[in-house]
Amino acid sequence: MHPRCQLLSGRLASSGAVLRNPQSTQRTFSTSSPLHKNPLQRKHGGDLGSHLPKHVIPQDALIPEYPYGDYQLFKQSNKGLYGEQMIQYGNNVSHKTETKTRRKWKPNVLSKSLFSVALKKRVKLRITSNVLKTIDREGGLDEYLLKSTESRIKELGPTGWALRWTLMQKPDVIARLRAEAAELGIDQAIIDKQWPTHQMMAREKSAQYVLTRDSEQAILARESEQATLTGESRFVVDEEDYMGEAEEEEPWDAVEPATSQSPAPTQSKALRQQERKVTTEAVSEYIKAVKAAERYLKRGLVDSEEEGLKLAFVRAKEREEASTQLKQKFDEKVGQQFSSKDLQKVRTQFKLPIINDHEARKIAYNQWRRQQIEQTGSYEAWKQSQNAEKTAARDEMLREAGGPEAWQENRRAMYAKLIKDAERAPSNQTLDAETRQYLRNAIKKADRAIRARTSGGQQVYAELTLEETRHGRQSRSASSGGLDELMKASKREKNTGGDAWAALVSSSNKSTESRLRT
Structure with missing residues (x-):
């Protein structure tokens, strides 16, 4: 019988029966690790997947605004690397009948995952074939994004600009940019300010934290010392006042010091908050005054930086009022220029449904200004066209003054007289009390700023202002003791x-x- 038919017979032929050893039926492979690993096997912990740009670019980062703005035509190019390519329209013309058939040409857009050496991952992008050739010619995605020519920045678009900013935050890229700047002969201080390393930023942050902590601890120690001295002096005065009184007054005497000192923690907290507010305002005041003084000195309106600081503090109120008027005029102009429909269009376009009208008007005005600059050709030309009336009025003022030199001398003389009047204000009885007080305080602030300018800057000015505030508070408390x-x-x-x-x-x-x- 044929061997394949033996299973159908119900029995096995004794002559053809083959007895197998039970041990020979065991598995012939093992689950232990082989000697050589598969090179195509995915490495544990490696990043071999592709990532979309929205997963690579930090969502909460303050990325600088793209200088050329979003594309208003062919808007899908805002989401990829299109190299300024866009849809084009034309006609197919028959050779025989010269019949025209309308048609369009779209860029050859590919979906590619390109590896970034700085990010150490692949980024999946919508990219045109021309840009892909340029990336191959440049030597990779990083080289294409980091090239800083004007034409390359225009090619990047919003997505490429954001990817470029993300790359420039990596330590390897920062080190490369610092080396290139050093080869160009740029000053080391400018390099450290423009491209700080992560260690520099960490040290600066740590130093600022230590400075803030030490100043707060010094304030707390000074407050506790003052509170202790105040409590001891009060207790001594109470004992002297109450000495020789009747025995029934003793319980009241014992309770009085504790009752008077009970609100000390609340007063200390309020005092600390007030001093923080004074420090913040002093720093802001110092920065504004220094900038104004540098402006006066650059324009030749004062002879030295000290005079510039005095003039800055004397004219601080005037500058603040002028700034408020300019802001009001701008708000009125923008409010009349853009309607509620325009603001709603801005919210829809930029996907910002919850911004207020003021912010929406600012965005709309920036978009309108960008269009005007593109139409006129340059920012200077647009500015000149906008300020034609102001330029004419200024020219007329210079002509009446006898020329720019005469106008400059008149301004210098006027500002010099203003500084002298401010210095003599305490003894000038022709001025009202409020003006005398304002000019006296302005000269005091200028003196503190001059001292701080030569010793330590805004921190020293804040400390001097805080010391003046404490001195005034102690004087007021001493006068109220009676x-x-x-x-x-x-x-x-x-x-x-x-x-x-x-x-x-x-x-x-x-x-x-x-x-x-x-």
Whole structure:
């Protein structure tokens, strides 16, 4: 019988039966690791996938605005690397009948995953074939994005600009840019300011944190020392006032110091907040004054930086009022130029549905200004066309003054007189009290700024301002001490059953020296 038919017979032929050893039926392969790994196997922990740009670019980062703006035609180029290519329209013309058939040409857009050496991952992009050839010629995606010519920046588009910014945050790219700048002979201070390394930024952040912490600790220590001294002095004065009184006044005497010192933590917290506010305002005030002084000195309106600082503080109120008027005029102009329909269009276009009208008007104005600059050809030409009336008025003013040199001399003389009047303001009785006080404070601030300018800058100015504030607070508290003593005397008289009002009047009739000795 044929061997394949033996299974159908119901029995096995004894002559053809083959007995196998049970051990020979075991598996002939093992699950242990082989000697050589598969080179195509994915490495553990490696990033072999492709990533979309929205997953590579940080969503919460403050990326600088693309200088050429979004593409308003063929808007899909905003989401990829199109190299300024866009859709084109034309006609197919028959050779025989010269019949024209309308048609269009679209860029050859590919979906490619390109590897970035700086990011150490592949980025999946919509990219045209021309840009892909350029990337191959440049030597990779990073080289294409980091090239800084004007034509390349125009080719990048919004997505390429964001990818370029992301690359420039990597340590390897920062080191490369610093090396290129050093080869060009750029000053090291400018290099450190323009391309700081992560270690520099960490050290600066740590130093700023330490400075803030030390200043806060110094403020807290000074406040606690003042609170301790104030508490001790109050307790001594209370003991002297209450010495020799009746025994029934002792419980009231013992409770009085604790009651008067109970709100100290709340007062200390409020005082700390007030000093932080004073410090912030002083730093802002110093920065504005220094910029104004540098402007005056550059224009030749003052002879030195010290005079520029004095003039800046004297004219601080005037500059603030002028800035407020310019802002109001601009808001009125923009409010009349753009309607609510335009603002809604801006919210829809930029996908910002919750911004207020003021921000929407600013965005609309920037878009309108960009279009005007493109039409006129340059920013200078657009600015000149916008300020034609102002330019004519300025020319007329210079002509009436006798020329630019005469106008400059008149301004210098006017500002020099303004500084002298401010320095003599405390003794000038022709001015009202408010003007004298303002000019006196302006000269004091200028003196502090001059001292800070030569020693440590805005931090020293803030410390000097804080010290002046504390001195004024202590003077006010010392001048109000007489009223506290009057109230204590009336309270003691009331507790003994006497006439509290008579005690108050008699205490107020005493001289200042006698009240201070008791």
